[in-house]
Amino acid sequence: MRAIARDLRALLGDDAVASGSIRHYLGDETEGRGVLGRADAVCLPRDAEQVATVVSWCYDRGVPIVPRGGGTGYTGGAVPIEGGVVVSLERVARVRSFDPLLWRIHVEAGVRTAELRRIVRESGLYFPPDPGAAEQSQIGGNIATNAGGPHAFKYGVTGSWVTGLEAVLPPGELVRVGGAIRKDVSGYDLKSVLIGSEGTLGIVTAAWVRLIPAPEVSLPVAGFYRDTASGASAIAAVLGNGIAAAALEYLDAGTLAAALATYPGELPADPRFLVIAEADGSAPEAQRVQAELREALVEDAEAIHSPASPADVAALWRWRHGVSIAVTAQRGGKVSEDIVVPVDRLREAIERTLEIGARHDLPTCSWGHAGDGNLHSTFMVDANDDAELARAHAAAEELFALAVELGGSISGEHGIGWVKRGQLARQWPPRLLELHAAVKDAFDPKGLMNPGKKR
Amino acid sequence: MRAIARDLRALLGDDAVASGSIRHYLGDETEGRGVLGRADAVCLPRDAEQVATVVSWCYDRGVPIVPRGGGTGYTGGAVPIEGGVVVSLERVARVRSFDPLLWRIHVEAGVRTAELRRIVRESGLYFPPDPGAAEQSQIGGNIATNAGGPHAFKYGVTGSWVTGLEAVLPPGELVRVGGAIRKDVSGYDLKSVLIGSEGTLGIVTAAWVRLIPAPEVSLPVAGFYRDTASGASAIAAVLGNGIAAAALEYLDAGTLAAALATYPGELPADPRFLVIAEADGSAPEAQRVQAELREALVEDAEAIHSPASPADVAALWRWRHGVSIAVTAQRGGKVSEDIVVPVDRLREAIERTLEIGARHDLPTCSWGHAGDGNLHSTFMVDANDDAELARAHAAAEELFALAVELGGSISGEHGIGWVKRGQLARQWPPRLLELHAAVKDAFDPKGLMNPGKKR
Numbered sequence: 001m002r003a004i005a006r007d008l009r010a011l012l013g014d015d016a017v018a019s020g021s022i023r024h025y026l027g028d029e030t031e032g033r034g035v036l037g038r039a040d041a042v043c044l045p046r047d048a049e050q051v052a053t054v055v056s057w058c059y060d061r062g063v064p065i066v067p068r069g070g071g072t073g074y075t076g077g078a079v080p081i082e083g084g085v086v087v088s089l090e091r092v093a094r095v096r097s098f099d100p101l102l103w104r105i106h107v108e109a110g111v112r113t114a115e116l117r118r119i120v121r122e123s124g125l126y127f128p129p130d131p132g133a134a135e136q137s138q139i140g141g142n143i144a145t146n147a148g149g150p151h152a153f154k155y156g157v158t159g160s161w162v163t164g165l166e167a168v169l170p171p172g173e174l175v176r177v178g179g180a181i182r183k184d185v186s187g188y189d190l191k192s193v194l195i196g197s198e199g200t201l202g203i204v205t206a207a208w209v210r211l212i213p214a215p216e217v218s219l220p221v222a223g224f225y226r227d228t229a230s231g232a233s234a235i236a237a238v239l240g241n242g243i244a245a246a247a248l249e250y251l252d253a254g255t256l257a258a259a260l261a262t263y264p265g266e267l268p269a270d271p272r273f274l275v276i277a278e279a280d281g282s283a284p285e286a287q288r289v290q291a292e293l294r295e296a297l298v299e300d301a302e303a304i305h306s307p308a309s310p311a312d313v314a315a316l317w318r319w320r321h322g323v324s325i326a327v328t329a330q331r332g333g334k335v336s337e338d339i340v341v342p343v344d345r346l347r348e349a350i351e352r353t354l355e356i357g358a359r360h361d362l363p364t365c366s367w368g369h370a371g372d373g374n375l376h377s378t379f380m381v382d383a384n385d386d387a388e389l390a391r392a393h394a395a396a397e398e399l400f401a402l403a404v405e406l407g408g409s410i411s412g413e414h415g416i417g418w419v420k421r422g423q424l425a426r427q428w429p430p431r432l433l434e435l436h437a438a439v440k441d442a443f444d445p446k447g448l449m450n451p452g453k454k455r
Numbered sequence: 456m457r458a459i460a461r462d463l464r465a466l467l468g469d470d471a472v473a474s475g476s477i478r479h480y481l482g483d484e485t486e487g488r489g490v491l492g493r494a495d496a497v498c499l500p501r502d503a504e505q506v507a508t509v510v511s512w513c514y515d516r517g518v519p520i521v522p523r524g525g526g527t528g529y530t531g532g533a534v535p536i537e538g539g540v541v542v543s544l545e546r547v548a549r550v551r552s553f554d555p556l557l558w559r560i561h562v563e564a565g566v567r568t569a570e571l572r573r574i575v576r577e578s579g580l581y582f583p584p585d586p587g588a589a590e591q592s593q594i595g596g597n598i599a600t601n602a603g604g605p606h607a608f609k610y611g612v613t614g615s616w617v618t619g620l621e622a623v624l625p626p627g628e629l630v631r632v633g634g635a636i637r638k639d640v641s642g643y644d645l646k647s648v649l650i651g652s653e654g655t656l657g658i659v660t661a662a663w664v665r666l667i668p669a670p671e672v673s674l675p676v677a678g679f680y681r682d683t684a685s686g687a688s689a690i691a692a693v694l695g696n697g698i699a700a701a702a703l704e705y706l707d708a709g710t711l712a713a714a715l716a717t718y719p720g721e722l723p724a725d726p727r728f729l730v731i732a733e734a735d736g737s738a739p740e741a742q743r744v745q746a747e748l749r750e751a752l753v754e755d756a757e758a759i760h761s762p763a764s765p766a767d768v769a770a771l772w773r774w775r776h777g778v779s780i781a782v783t784a785q786r787g788g789k790v791s792e793d794i795v796v797p798v799d800r801l802r803e804a805i806e807r808t809l810e811i812g813a814r815h816d817l818p819t820c821s822w823g824h825a826g827d828g829n830l831h832s833t834f835m836v837d838a839n840d841d842a843e844l845a846r847a848h849a850a851a852e853e854l855f856a857l858a859v860e861l862g863g864s865i866s867g868e869h870g871i872g873w874v875k876r877g878q879l880a881r882q883w884p885p886r887l888l889e890l891h892a893a894v895k896d897a898f899d900p901k902g903l904m905n906p907g908k909k910r
Binding site: 080099101102103124125145146148152153156157159160169173175176177178179180181182183184185186187188189190192193195196197201213214236239240242243244281282284285288309338340342343344369371372373374403407408409410411412413414416423424427428429431432433434435436438439440442454 | 583600601603614628634638640641650667669694699737796798864868869881883893
């Protein structure tokens with residue numbers, strides 16, 4: 001270990017290799033389920049060229065390379081399971097150019113998601129993806145996982161906004177695919193292959209991102225229901241009435257039990273299901289859509305809550321984004337999986353998540369992006385209790401089987417990473433798995449890029 | 456040739472192999488520049504299983520397979536250059552399921568684009584992609600080329616709407632990737648690799664397509680300008696003022712000269728540049744945005760035209776979609792290339808297109824999707840004049856060089872097909888070209904899928 005760190009210091013300069021404790025770089029959100037790695041060195045390159053240099057150095061020597069963004073992932077994708085060199089993008093974080101009049105920005109991978117959203121918002125523009133940990137996550141990590149969030153329902157996931165990528169590919173070459181262009185059907189879509197590849201094919205160092213004019217206002221409506229059935233009916237009513245909501249979220253009874261104490265609004269007596277829908281656009285348009293949403297959500301609702309001021313709207317979303325932490329706080333850890341189902345199977349997926357948890361004697365809840373059929377099915381655990389963790393992992397296997405049975409996917413937001421390794425075979429036939437492996441082999445013939453992940 | 460047709464008849468039934476003249480299946484829009492193929496047989500499978508059967512039969516025997524949609528392509532992508540079996544998807548054209556309350560439809564590849572748009576529109580839903588030849592083109596061909604159209608500016612290209620694919624992959628296996636789900640980050644994005652792969656990796660047999668509530672109204676504004684400079688300023692004003700147009704199109708002087716005779720509205724004295732922008736949404740929202748568009752477009756305009764009735768709006772778009780044919784009619788043929796540039800280089804690309812044409816002594820014009828920086832740079836030719844065709848092809852090479860010089864792409868809509876073979880190397884470094892070839896090799900190890908294309 002010392003030799004690798006020493007050689008990298010000589011190669012890149014002392015500042016580009018972490019000294020002191022590197023504990024921070026060995027885990028991600030899966031620490032709450034007992035996953036932690038070990039690394040031979042942690043590299044902090046200053047720019048894309050240094051990323052290429054370190055990849056090249058490692059590739060020549062057969063040293064595993066583990067790219068790292070904000071460390072907010074739920075699959076252990078950034079955890080150096082097999083040792084090697086962690087390449088953290090935190091200092092590759094410049095805004096290379098911002099052209100507000102042309103609706104585009106060119107940013108390096110280490111720019112934090114929320115920072116990107118703020119920068120463009122100050123010029124009246126909008127970068128829609130809003131994954132849960134946007135203050136900590138980096139745009140490069142969002143691209144590597146193709147992150148979503150509540151507003152993916154209307155606006156699509158991160159990849160929908162990326163028009164070009166700069167990336168370091170093995171054996172250490174800095175390449176560019178796409179750019180400041182909004183269309184490109186020249187070669188096979190290698191940009192989309194890199195997006196969501198979880199650092200197993202290369203390291204994204206920068207992105208060209210398209211933007212849109214920011215909605216003038218965002219007006220959510222929160223409807224509380226007595227049970228999952230009536231909440232699911234409300235969700236179906238929003239879709240069935242053709243209301244173009246910007247977001248359409250749900251939280252079930254167990255989630256509410258964990259999170260309601262800090263809800264920024266009045267509550268009915270015993271809410272067991274919450275639907276949050278949002279209207280956005282110009283003020284009159286958002287008001288019109290909000291009225292439609294209220295109408296669709298009010299039937300069977302115990303209560304309807306429509307925050308109106310920007311501060312109250314922000315408070316509601318801040319609370320919503322804090323739900324994951326509130327659930328973790330229940331027992332100190334959680335095994336939370338991001339399955340996706342066709343939206344007409346959402347109610348069944350919510351109910352069967354609870355059945356699975358009950359069979360394994362685990363406190364269970366789910367919440368997520370109802371309009372996208374994307375659940376965060378969650379078993380609350382004590383991460384120090386090995387037997388409990390083992391039950392949760394067995395329960396997670398059943399969740400994956402459920403997703404596939406319902407015509408869905410084992411992952412809508414988090415990716416495969418380390419903790420879902422081997423699960424893709426539930427979903428894909430051998431021919432697609434073979435192609436998956438062939439893509440990996442073409443990009444990374446030595447298998448050194450984030451080994452053990454995304455497979 | 457007869458033996459292959461006879462064997463395929465025995466395999467699939469007489470109705471599944473074309474008899475009589477197969478001339479119709481040997482060309483596409485590149486006939487106007489002298490491209491025409493030859494085929495050993497034309498197969499008309501009834502369903503996806505028959506597509507798999509014919510692919511398997513051909514693959515076993517080393518016979519090239521050329522998938523064919525509506526035959527409206529501009530690159531010779533559907534032309535059987537090296538002979539083999541044309542597999543036309545025209546009979547694989549069922550709507551497998553349509554769930555209007557869930558905003559989704561599952562269609563087979565042979566469904567015509569305009570038909571798909573009509574079916575969903577009747578239930579208040581919208582499939583935004585509107586490529587030029589939507590009445591003839593098929594959704595499978597649109598997916599194979601990742602087709603765009605005017606409304607891609609707001610709504611994205613075909614691939615943005617495809618949540619799942621069914622496809623036949625060599626050596627003849629029917630697989631499914633994605634489905635009726637709106638998110639999926641499990642495996643590498645093989646769905647996006649197939650989208651835009653121009654039939655060189657497999658044959659798309661069906662797609663799961665997501666939809667959105669249809670805009671209540673569409674309100675275009677057409678602004679006529681005295682020259683490219685003032686038209687380009689108007690386009691910049693729409694963007695610079697942050698107006699969320701649904702479409703933002705342009706037509707230059709040469710295009711107008713070919714097409715204005717049938718323009719469905721009043722004209723100023725000598726218009727040399729036309730910008731068409733469109734507002735859509737609810738009636739009040741579209742009216743609000745239309746007013747903003749008028750304000751942005753009116754400065755320097757010779758005239759502004761805002762059709763209001765649905766019939767007048769439809770007439771304007773019908774005219775717009777007829778522009779390509781009107782340009783062809785000038786000299787009987789055309790070499791038209793779909794380059795893309797960053798939108799701030801649009802004016803330069805328009806002007807340099809004219810310079811290139813002048814240097815090669817060719818009547819030249821361009822029109823296209825201004826907001827996407829996507830030109831249809833066009834040299835009007837007599838397809839029977841070999842010397843002229845040769846000059847046009849030399850001019851096209853300069854166009855591709857121009858696109859790359861300006862930071863753009865050699866193709867925004869049409870793909871590479873046959874006529875742009877070899878051009879990708881202008882744009883991609885050797886490492887990406889190597890990966891492109893590796894993807895092809897993984898999907899199609901014998902190189903029998905649409906040989907000679909997309910490379």
